[in-house]
Amino acid sequence: MTTNLTTDSKHAPAFNAGASIPDTEANGPNGLSISAWQQARGVNTSKQIRLARLVHMRYQHPDLDTITTFLQDFGMHVVRRTDDRVWYCGYGVDQYVYYAQKGPKKFLGGTFEVETREDLLKAAKLDGASEVISLEDAPGGGSLVTVYDMEGQPINFIHGQEASEAGDMPEKLIVNYETDKPRKSKFQRFDEGPAAVHKLGHYGLCVTNFESQLDWYTRHFNFVPSDLLYVEGEGGTRKDVAVFARIDRGDEYVDHHTIFLSSNATTHIHHCSFEVHDFDTQQLGHQWLAKKGYKSVWGVGRHILGSQIFDYWWDTTGNMIEHYADGDQVNQSCPVGHLPAGNESLAVWGPEVPATFLN
Numbered sequence: 167m168t169t170n171l172t173t174d175s176k177h178a179p180a181f182n183a184g185a186s187i188p189d190t191e192a193n194g195p196n197g198l199s200i201s202a203w204q205q206a207r208g209v210n211t212s213k214q215i216r217l218a219r220l221v222h223m224r225y226q227h228p229d230l231d232t233i234t235t236f237l238q239d240f241g242m243h244v245v246r247r248t249d250d251r252v253w254y255c256g257y258g259v260d261q262y263v264y265y266a267q268k269g270p271k272k273f274l275g276g277t278f279e280v281e282t283r284e285d286l287l288k289a290a291k292l293d294g295a296s297e298v299i300s301l302e303d304a305p306g307g308g309s310l311v312t313v314y315d316m317e318g319q320p321i322n323f324i325h326g327q328e329a330s331e332a333g334d335m336p337e338k339l340i341v342n343y344e345t346d347k348p349r350k351s352k353f354q355r356f357d358e359g360p361a362a363v364h365k366l367g368h369y370g371l372c373v374t375n376f377e378s379q380l381d382w383y384t385r386h387f388n389f390v391p392s393d394l395l396y397v398e399g400e401g402g403t404r405k406d407v408a409v410f411a412r413i414d415r416g417d418e419y420v421d422h423h424t425i426f427l428s429s430n431a432t433t434h435i436h437h438c439s440f441e442v443h444d445f446d447t448q449q450l451g452h453q454w455l456a457k458k459g460y461k462s463v464w465g466v467g468r469h470i471l472g473s474q475i476f477d478y479w480w481d482t483t484g485n486m487i488e489h490y491a492d493g494d495q496v497n498q499s500c501p502v503g504h505l506p507a508g509n510e511s512l513a514v515w516g517p518e519v520p521a522t523f524l525n
Contacts, residue, residue: 467516
């Protein structure tokens with residue numbers, strides 16, 4: 167006997183789905199506010215050095231020709247070069263997004279624009295800080311101070327750099343959905359090549375004393391956590407081991423994170439990350455780098471925290487560098503997220519996370 171089975175289309179099996187949900191729903195309705203988090207830790211915001219934005223990375227490379235070729239294939243172009251220094255820009259408003267100088271492999275720190283000259287001078291008074299250095303040869307000039315955190319990692323501050331005009335923005339593609347098809351009589355076509363970099367988005371550090379480092383960064387500067395990750399201890403206790411932190415600009419919307427700190431057995435730079443236009447741009451950039459024979463670390467995939475589409479690579483000196491697109495934007499109303507740490511919290515789709523990414 168044959169049995170005819172019918173399916174109610176309104177009660178079909180659950181398929182994957184996506185949604186753009188409010189930050190309060192993603193982080194929980196009872197999430198701690200930024201002001202409450204700062205108050206609980208005794209942070210005095212009136213004493214902080216006020217940062218405006220992250221503007222460029224600084225590295226030392228043994229071979230400037232090789233790293234220049236890589237960074238051009240990655241999506242930057244040279245704005246100025248001398249015998250032992252190179253400055254690279256994207257198409258955004260920054261004079262340059264990456265600075266390289268000749269020498270043994272070394273991380274020279276991320277660089278943040280401060281709000282005022284007074285903030286720069288305040289940074290120069292921190293323990294172990296450099297003097298105020300004039301960047302006479304750098305595009306846009308300005309003055310720089312280098313400070314070292316509790317584990318000796320450099321962080322730079324710049325002020326007085328001349329403004330730069332943004333380059334041409336890539337076209338926003340018209341996208342058709344199943345019942346909403348605005349793209350009519352227009353076909354999607356693409357040119358192969360590197361994924362052009364717009365701006366520097368964030369960088370990550372591995373640290374050996376997470377709590378001390380978290381306190382140092384959030385006490386001295388207007389960094390605040392967007393998300394904290396914890397591990398479970400005995401008796402249900404929670405120990406924070408990582409933070410996605412952003413620059414607090416009050417009601418102004420900013421990137422979900424500008425700096426990432428993660429507990430590790432050693433102190434080192436983990437990666438730096440640059441924004442590109444969209445998903446197609448990123449995929450084409452991944453394809454370009456693969457064809458050139460560079461070594462992929464992880465990607466393409468989509469993160470959970472921050473929501474970015476990610477794509478990590480090794481540069482020719484052995485530093486990790488990332489393309490990202492479609493990151494979250496938050497302001498002071500976003501509650502602090504508090505989530506368990508683990509590989510499953512890193513991505514919602516993409517390749518399995520490799521062991522090399524976690525080291």
